[in-house]
Amino acid sequence: MIRRALFISSALVAGALLGACSDNASKPASNAGAGAAQQAAPVGVVALKKASFPVTTILPGRAESFQTADIRPQVSGIIREIAFREGGEIKKGDLLYQIEDAPYIAAVEQAKAAISKAEASVPSAESNLERYQRLVGSGATQIEYETARTTLLQAKAEVESAKAALSAAQIDLDHTKIVAPFDGVIDQTAYNVGNVVSANQSTALTTIRQLDPIYISLTESSTNLLRLRDAMEAGDIKGAENVAFHLILEDGKEYNQQGKLDMSKQVVSETTGTFIIRVLFPNPDRVVLPGMYVRATVELGAETGYALPQLATSRDANGRLTAQFVSADGKVETRAFENSSPSNNSWLVTEGIKDGDQLIVSGLQSITSGMPVKPVPMKISDNGVVVPAEQPAAGDAQKPAAK
Structure with missing residues (x-):
């Protein structure tokens, strides 16, 4: 009985000692956390100002020939001569084939x-x-x-x-003399000298494509079309009659020619919910070739509001645009915006912001909503890079970390 009591007493003493050690160990950690919470993390900010910005959208598209002609014989006979260089440029009226x-x-x-x-x-x-x-x-x-x-x-x-x-x-x-119907670039020949051809045969001898100018067929969603019409009727977008198109090639470079609207299909696809816009681009150097995938930046007009750089924004679970701001008490404030329009490399917002509000553009990975921060003035260069406000864009540029 005495041994059992001694065992219970020893267990109680050991438990008390362990509890005291645990309390002593947790106190420094709690104090350290409190000290860290009081430190303000430096973040790069830009001060926003209301202004007029272009309303833009980026559409995917594919290049198409301005004209295409499959060359077929109109009389029967033996091909006596092929007068063109395969893949070369030809002029209207140039001799292509000579039939006996x-x-x-x-x-x-x-x-x-x-x-x-x-x-x-x-x-x-x-x-x-x-x-x-x-x-x-x-x-x-x-x-x-x-x-x-x-x-x-x-x-x-x-x-x-x-x-x-x-x-x-x-x-x-x-x-018997088959000539080019227009200026263009000619494909390789499907028939050689000595081959017999027939009038109006189904197989083409070759194909000619006119590449200057060139068509770009762009795909736009019907939702954006309706939104654009509403904005135009409300007067939010002005000057939309002079729509400008700028082309972005497959390598990411901007094409140095500006396109103009040629026509658009008036029927929305039942399967994709999209409609086609056809744009005509000058192509004197044959930079754009048929079949190329491209993107076009379309300037639909101008709208007054605040431009939020895309690098400083994200989307929440409901698809709303969100951004981090510095509140009046120096803490991180998350704002969500129901409506936004693309404007080059930014999102154009008309509500929920006032002049002078500080948008956080760098250091976004290390902050959370409600956290105290130390604003560091920054600016956005023309190519979308965050740089210190007191240095030129060519200085020590620092791209923000991906969110």
């Missing part, structure tokens, strides 16, 4: 002979008609006169028929 023309030259000569033969019978028929006309009533019947007149008409008709045959033969002869 000897049979067609013979047909032209035969048609000319038929005209001469038909014309030779006309004078005789005219003389015969005049003779019967004089003898009507004094030795020639009316029937004989009508027959002579019919014979003359038939002779003249045969002349016209022969002339039409000559025109047809000449057209066939001209078609």
